Amino acid sequence: MVELRPLGVSRAFTDGRNLYTENLTPGRDVYGERLVTLRGIEYRQWDPRRSKLAALLLKGWKILPLQRSSQVLYLGAASGTTVSHVSDIVLEGTVYAVEVSRRVFQKLLDLAEARHNVLPILADASKPDAYAGTVGRVDLVYQDIAQRDQVEILERNLRFLNPDGTVILIVKSRSIDVAREPAAVYRTVESALRKKGLHVLGTVPLDPFQRDHAAVIAEFSHS
Template sequence: MEEIFTNVFIDGDKLFTKNLIKGERVYGEKLVDFKGNELREWNPRRSKLAAAIMKGYRNLPFKKDSKILYLGAATGTTVSHISDIVENGKIFSVEMSERSMRQFLNISEVRDNIYPILEDASSPNLYSGLIEQVDFIYQDVAQKHQHEILIKNSVYLKKGGTVFYCVKARSIDSSKPPEEIFKEEIKQIEKKFNIVDTVDLSPYEKDHIIIIAILR
């Protein structure tokens, strides 16, 4: 077992985060003890960030007090693991589905660093009074104009802040080859960001990449 980032551990082909709420599971994940700490297994088939790490991404810049805007929180699987990592930080978590949010609230109620926001990420002005300037944006939104959502929300990102942009090719255009879509998305966000890395998420996710970029 090795700690590869703050509160993130790897043991062979298994990934873990240090559990912020001891004894609590979020999605039925395995809990293990390591040197007096309780760790939660982080499933790369249920979290794109975990998939990127398992594919070799080794520059995760989150700190214990980081502030993050998470777009597309869904039911909170990945958010919960980021909550473990940024234990003293804040995660402003935007989700537009009321059904997903009802499930997500069960997590946020016991994790004080998660701030749930029931709104559409394509209209960031709707939650301007609910969040602060953030160090990072993590976006996992299955909509056609994904890059436009990211650019709109960059108003909340500190200069020099980092984005993790999950690109779902089939959500943008199922008729084009994914590689063509990925190139176009990179071209679009290069207008405002400097690309520092891209990670293909196969075999964990088909036709997905994560683009990591820094706001100019």
């Protein structure tokens, strides 16, 4: 690696080809990613084949609403691959990481032990009352749960979003309809979000990093 340039997102960088975040826990990797030290600072390579958020950035979406102090509600945290990079970025913020599967939750707990800004929540995102007492107002709702009723689940979680906050919904077209063209599935999701009072800022297909997946970025409609 020759040089790193800021991405326009706090603590996230590129060398022109790969993405990196500044490691909050120097010396420790999370999922076998490469660690690189440059001028005394350690970075973790952010793999777009393991993290759809990295794929979104590499596909050219540059307006990521994440700052050092951002509050994030992350639905479908799994073992924390992407959560770990968000945690690197929002150094002084919080990542409320919701996951329903006990099988992967232990890994998320281990991750949170080393990262002060990750708050793991074992819960079903379709029943947000269970964590309403824990989660505060957030700047970003990021949802990656690969479920058929994902728009309804997202809608139930909009109560946590600041009026000027952002939604990133990861859509796996096969989870919604295996038979339809992914582009048609994405249009259906966009239209469902509009009906819920959201303004769609863009839909970015994540191929070739994540086949038949797209990120739909939205905010509250103020019109």
